[in-house]
Amino acid sequence: MAVNFLYPDYEVARNYDKCIVCRACERQCANEVHEYLADANKMVCDDAKCVNCHRCVSLCPTRALKIVKSGNIYKENTNWSGKTINELYRQAGSGGVLLSSMGNPENYPVYFDKILVNASQVTNPSIDPLREPMETRVFLGAKPQCIERDGDGRIKNNLPPQLSLSMPVMFSAMSYGSISYNAHESLARAAEELGILYNTGEGGLHEDFYRYGGNTVVQVASGRFGVHSEYLNSGAAIEIKMGQGAKPGIGGHLPGAKIVGDISRTRMIPEGSDAISPAPHHDIYSIEDLRQLVYSLKEATDYKKPVIVKIAAVHNVAVIASGIARSGADIIAIDGFRGGTGAAPTRIRDHVGIPIELALAGVDKRLRDEGIRDNVSIVVGGSIRSSADIVKAVALGADCVYIASAALLALGCHLCRSCHAGKCNWGIATQIPELVKRLNPEIGYKRLVNLLTAWRHEIKEMMGGMGINSIESLKGNRLMLRGVGLNEKELEILGIKHAGE
Amino acid sequence: MQREGQIRIPSGCAISGIFNKSGTRMSGESIIESISVMHDRSNGLGGGFAAYGIYPEYKDHYAFHIFYDTVSAKKECEEFLERHFDIINLSKIPTRKTKKITDEPLIWRYFVSPLPTKLVDSQLDEREFTAKCVFRVNTKIDGAYVFSSGKNMGVFKAVGFPEDVGRFYRLEEYEGYCFTAHGRYPTNTPGWWGGAHPFALLDYSVVHNGEISSYDANRRAIEMYGYKCTLQTDTEVITYIIDYLHRKKGLTLAEIASVIAAPFWQTIEHMAPEKRETHEYLRIMFSAQLITGPFSILVGFEGGLMALNDRLKLRSMVVGEKDDIVYIASEEAAIRIIEPTLDTVWSPKGGQPVIVCLNGGEA
Numbered sequence: 001m002a003v004n005f006l007y008p009d010y011e012v013a014r015n016y017d018k019c020i021v022c023r024a025c026e027r028q029c030a031n032e033v034h035e036y037l038a039d040a041n042k043m044v045c046d047d048a049k050c051v052n053c054h055r056c057v058s059l060c061p062t063r064a065l066k067i068v069k070s071g072n073i074y075k076e077n078t079n080w081s082g083k084t085i086n087e088l089y090r091q092a093g094s095g096g097v098l099l100s101s102m103g104n105p106e107n108y109p110v111y112f113d114k115i116l117v118n119a120s121q122v123t124n125p126s127i128d129p130l131r132e133p134m135e136t137r138v139f140l141g142a143k144p145q146c147i148e149r150d151g152d153g154r155i156k157n158n159l160p161p162q163l164s165l166s167m168p169v170m171f172s173a174m175s176y177g178s179i180s181y182n183a184h185e186s187l188a189r190a191a192e193e194l195g196i197l198y199n200t201g202e203g204g205l206h207e208d209f210y211r212y213g214g215n216t217v218v219q220v221a222s223g224r225f226g227v228h229s230e231y232l233n234s235g236a237a238i239e240i241k242m243g244q245g246a247k248p249g250i251g252g253h254l255p256g257a258k259i260v261g262d263i264s265r266t267r268m269i270p271e272g273s274d275a276i277s278p279a280p281h282h283d284i285y286s287i288e289d290l291r292q293l294v295y296s297l298k299e300a301t302d303y304k305k306p307v308i309v310k311i312a313a314v315h316n317v318a319v320i321a322s323g324i325a326r327s328g329a330d331i332i333a334i335d336g337f338r339g340g341t342g343a344a345p346t347r348i349r350d351h352v353g354i355p356i357e358l359a360l361a362g363v364d365k366r367l368r369d370e371g372i373r374d375n376v377s378i379v380v381g382g383s384i385r386s387s388a389d390i391v392k393a394v395a396l397g398a399d400c401v402y403i404a405s406a407a408l409l410a411l412g413c414h415l416c417r418s419c420h421a422g423k424c425n426w427g428i429a430t431q432i433p434e435l436v437k438r439l440n441p442e443i444g445y446k447r448l449v450n451l452l453t454a455w456r457h458e459i460k461e462m463m464g465g466m467g468i469n470s471i472e473s474l475k476g477n478r479l480m481l482r483g484v485g486l487n488e489k490e491l492e493i494l495g496i497k498h499a500g501e
Numbered sequence: 502m503q504r505e506g507q508i509r510i511p512s513g514c515a516i517s518g519i520f521n522k523s524g525t526r527m528s529g530e531s532i533i534e535s536i537s538v539m540h541d542r543s544n545g546l547g548g549g550f551a552a553y554g555i556y557p558e559y560k561d562h563y564a565f566h567i568f569y570d571t572v573s574a575k576k577e578c579e580e581f582l583e584r585h586f587d588i589i590n591l592s593k594i595p596t597r598k599t600k601k602i603t604d605e606p607l608i609w610r611y612f613v614s615p616l617p618t619k620l621v622d623s624q625l626d627e628r629e630f631t632a633k634c635v636f637r638v639n640t641k642i643d644g645a646y647v648f649s650s651g652k653n654m655g656v657f658k659a660v661g662f663p664e665d666v667g668r669f670y671r672l673e674e675y676e677g678y679c680f681t682a683h684g685r686y687p688t689n690t691p692g693w694w695g696g697a698h699p700f701a702l703l704d705y706s707v708v709h710n711g712e713i714s715s716y717d718a719n720r721r722a723i724e725m726y727g728y729k730c731t732l733q734t735d736t737e738v739i740t741y742i743i744d745y746l747h748r749k750k751g752l753t754l755a756e757i758a759s760v761i762a763a764p765f766w767q768t769i770e771h772m773a774p775e776k777r778e779t780h781e782y783l784r785i786m787f788s789a790q791l792i793t794g795p796f797s798i799l800v801g802f803e804g805g806l807m808a809l810n811d812r813l814k815l816r817s818m819v820v821g822e823k824d825d826i827v828y829i830a831s832e833e834a835a836i837r838i839i840e841p842t843l844d845t846v847w848s849p850k851g852g853q854p855v856i857v858c859l860n861g862g863e864a
Contacts, residue, residue, distance in 0.1 A: 124712040124794055125815055132813060133765045139785045147750055147786065154775075155756075157782055368725045466714055467795075469813065470763075472788035473715030480717065 004093050006086050007072040008047040012056070018064035019043055025056035025065060030423040030435055053416035055425035087346070098346035101419035101429070103246060103338040103383050103405060106350050110338075111357035111490070112389045116499055118480040119465040127469050129460035135470040136167040136456055136463075140237075140377040140399055141306045142330045160330060161306045163237055166195030167456045168394055168471060171448075172335075172381045172402035173219050173241065173310070175201030177254050177263045177275065178342035178419070179408075180436040181208075183428045186411055186444030188212040193449050197236055199402075202226075202252060202277060204266040210234050217308065220297065222251050223277035225267040229300060237331070238297050238305050240290070242281070243312030245339030245382035248353045251277035253343065258422060258431045291327040298328070306330035308379070313337060313359035314352075318366035325367055325375045332376050333402060334359050339382025340405040342429055343420035356382050357396065361494045364397025364476060387458035396494065397476040410451040411444045508733065514698070514710035515542035515663075515684040516818075517830040518799040519839075520806045524859050525825070526554055529672035531839045532680035535828075537664035538835045543684030547697035548666035549658025551706035551801045553679035556653050562589050562612040563631055563703075566649035566656055567638075568694055569607035574644030581642065585634050586613035594657075594670065601665040606694055610655075628703055628748065635702065640729050646695045651704030652803070658683075658697035666697075678859065679806055681799045683708035699801070700736040702744050706801040709736040710831055711816050714794030722789030735796065742790050743800055750787075754800070754807050758854035760787040762812045799829060805858040814851030821846040827857045 012033060021043055026034040033049045034056065036042075050067065057065045074082050087098055120126040127134065141162035148156040171187050178201065185208075191198040192215045199217040204226015209216070218235035220227050232238055243249070254275040264271040284290050294307050309324045310333035311317065317334060324332050336356025341349065360380045367373040380393050381402030390401050409415065412426035419429035427439030459471075468474050482499040483491050491498055517535040521527055532550060556564055565582070569575040582588060589612040596608065615630050623630050635647045649656035654677075657670040663684040667673070683698035699706040713719070713735045720730045720738050726749070728741040739761070746752045746760060760783050764772075769780045784791070795815030800807040808829045810818050821828040821836040821843040828836040833846060849855050 120714070124714060127813070133767060135766055137766055139788070143786055147752070149751075155779055155782055157778060159782065159785060162785060368721060371725050373722075373725055467712075468714045468793045470791055470793055472784075472791050473718050473793040475718055475789070476721045477715065477718035478721070 003089060006048075006089060008050065008070055010050055010052045010067050011047045011070045012045045012050055013066050013068045014043060014045065015064045016042075018062040020062055020064075022061060024059055024061065028055045028059050028425060030425050030430075030432065031421075051416040051418040051421070052414075053418065053425050054414040099343055099420045100346040100349050100417060101343055102340045102415055102417040104350050105417070108337075108355065111355055111486075111494065112385075112392050114484050114486050115357070115392050115494070115496065116482050116484060117388070117391055117395070117462055117466070118482070120467040124467045126467055127464040129457075129464045132464075132469060134460040134464055136459060138165050138168045138400055138471055139163065140165065140331050140379070142376060143374040145374075161304055163197065163306055163331075164195075165197065165400060167452065167459065168390060168398070168400040169452060169455070170196055170217070170379065170400060170402050171198035171407050172339075172404035173199040173201040173217070173239065174342070174404055174408075175203030175219075175225075175252075175254070176206055176266055177203040177258055177431070178252075179428055180424075180430060180439060181206065181262070182436055182439040182441045182444065183408070183411060184209060185441040186439070186448060187407065188215065189441065189445035190448035190452070191215040193445065194452050196452070199239060200226075200235070202241060203254070203263065203275075204268065205231055205234060206262060206266050220293075221277050222279070222281045223275060225269060225275055225277075228268075232297060232300050232305075235305065237308055238301065239308040239310055239333065240281075240293060240297070240329075241310045242284070242290070243310065243314070243335065244341065245312045245335030245337050245353055245356070246341035247344040247348045248312035248314050248337075249279060250345070250348060251279045253277070255422070260431060263431065287323040287327060290324065290329075294328040308333050310335060312339075313354045313356055313382070315354060317354070317359045318362040321363040321378075322366055322370055322372065325372045329376060331379060331399075332363070333379040333381065334363060335402070336380070336382035340408070341419075356380050357393075358490075358493050360393060360396050360398055365495060387455035387462070390455065391459055391462045391474070392481060394471065394474050395477050395480045396496075397478075399475060406451070407448055410447045411439060514686055514708075515539035515831045515835070516682065516708045516710050516797060516799055517835050518679070518681040518708070518801075518806055518808065518828070520679045520827045520829075520857050521825055522827065522857060522860050523825040524554070524678050526676035526678055527680070529667065529675045529677070529680060532682045533664050533667035533672055535830060535835045535839050536667070536682040536684055537662075538838045539684055539830070539832055540662060540664070542686060542831060543662060544686045545662045546660060546687050547658070547683075547685030548661055548663030549656060549683050549697045549699050549708075550663075550667060550670070550672055551649075551654065551656050551681045551699040551701060551708070552672070552675050552677040553654045553704075553801055553803070554677040555655055555675045556612070559589065559612040560653040562614050563650055563652055564655050565611040565613060565635075565647050566594060567609050567611070568646045568648060569609065570644035572607070574642060575607055575609065578638055578642050578645040581634075581638060582611060582613060584616075585619050586611075586615055588613050595674075596669050597671050599665060599669055602659055602661045602669040605659065605669075632703055632744070636729055639731055648695060649701050649706075651701060651706070654704055654706070654801070654803070656699050656701045656706055658699065659694050660697060679801060681706065681708045681801050681806070696732060696734065698736050700732075700734065700740045702740050703748070704801075704803040705740055705744050705747070707736050707740045707743065707798055709739055709796055709798045711735065711796030711798075711811065712794060713739075713792050713796055713811075715792050716794075718789060719792060739792065739796070739798060742792070746787065746790060747802070754802075754805070754856050755854060756783060758807070758809050758852070758856075759783050760790050761792045762809055762852035762854075763791050764852060765812065797831065804862045805856065807857075808849065808855040810849060810851050810853070812852035817848075819846060819848055820855055825860070827855075829855065
């Protein structure tokens, strides 16, 4: 039926004056967009198959290719946008739930972009990080109520297990399966070199990567894939995944096609079977159940590992966090609604959850009001895009941030948001061997190290500008922030003043 | 215009302190002379003194110094005090009229002890009970402000140049073993006496020169422990941090210095294992009490005085000694004017505390 035809959003524009018919684009595209016509000795392409991942654009030796927005439009209608109409047609054709990947791309406010940072002038000197020490080391974990001394009056070390990070950043959870072996190796090696942590996600830990255990957060999600005693004890910390910002309230689904070889073994499920994580943990229907899992995991690891509880930023996130802070967790991770994913129902990704900036401000305030902020550290993600976002998040009250989309971008991701198709041309969100090998972990890990080294320099510069030489003095220092273009309520929730005040 | 407490006002300053380790009481004359040398480091918008050992006849009672804006505030506050304390003595604080100090509030002094029944009911120790009552007055009774609440010590402060403030309060008529002084250079005109320094809670008093960049991190952390920052000044939050760490957490003053002006991690890494472990612990445990940005402070407490610079030493501070007397000031000239022949004179390093106590005592 003709109504099924959807004109592509993007078109591949080829400059035939520049094209030398080398067929690189054809070889690079797993979506089979490009085709060689031998008779005409000419490359042609099917725009409808293009996901706009820029693989061909990036590798074209003569820069003959670019992707442009297609000019095809429906009759203008602010209520029925072209995207809405197309999605409706697709559902009318398939009867299925729409799937998407990566973070919410819709036009909601990005509060980080409406917050500005302070700097010293006259009354207080700025500090030059090239000449003076500038500290970005953070520790994550609970703090005891009291200090204790031994018989000689020396302070006893009664701290629960702490994570030590060279800077307030960790790589967020991305499972082996949703991303490739080479992507995981890049993350693990970068975490080790940077002195930070990466996160296994819910797919278990490949046996090759146990050697990076000191820089690994091992995740326990509702499917419990790949969870066993050795796994729990191999990491530096354990994360219970209760929710994810991209899809609050639902579980994950890794199609059987991706459950091959090592992935099947690592997840401890048969090859080809779908890995479906339930929406809730079926042993956690309430906060008291969470406490039991927290302590089960602590028992299993001899109380040597901090336990992180990760939740999606939802409307009542502050009181949920308050409950978690009293449940024995050492760290709370909060994932905002712009957080990425390998696959999520589009409607959930785009319409469920709240911005991380508001969630963070609300949680930090709530825990302080209740006097329990020291019980836990707070890690926020979804979405942290730059060092400026980190500085703002820390000043709002975060101990540390999680990054994942930004890390994938460093590995080559071009945010085409087609991870769920499994044909990532950049070798990241795929298990097709020919594609996976396109991501060289040797180069990948260096790019991650570069990215965070650059960010660390920028964080130091901004801290120095504020006259702050240790990241802990930035934490929760909301006077260093001002809002622009925010209304009274937004300022009140963020706990900051408007610029000019 | 918003006054102190409604807006955060940065300020530069001068500080000076004199401590007699023998406990011999000295007149307040010298400290006035010392701080007056640094006239240009303040701008006439705040000055003050803390004096220790000045009320030996009432040494077992808390001496409350209170500003009242109105007679009705005084009445309300006195009713509150009568409900919670045994008031041993009360009087106006003697002052000398001078054209240089104007618009003074009502300034009263009370020597009090908590009512035993109230104290038992509160399930608090005496000092916590007293501190809580001070917060009550300062946050709940409009126009009343307790600016000094220790035993055998007192704070005297006003809007004006510090030497004029000293004369106004007739400080030369008091005798104590320790005096600290402060001249203020705020970048705004608060015109409110409560905003002047020293800032005090119980027997802790702080004079401070600097503008800390960690202010809001420190404030939000300390407010979680029941303190209420009403002035938005660095000095207020530093005082509460010291009270919290010393009185509530039981840290020594040297340990407190290692918290608020913590050694850099790169320094800690090179320490001997035991020392390293202690410093790591203090930094992790009390990370929110680290103070960054420039400061030099004098912390007065019962029987002692601590001087401390920020860890980069972004503010000047000099220590001089002569026999049993220790002098500490922003400038050496402020010491030389009262004691030209010193045994030693030196500048403490950033983060290096100078702690002096009465002979035989310890901090």
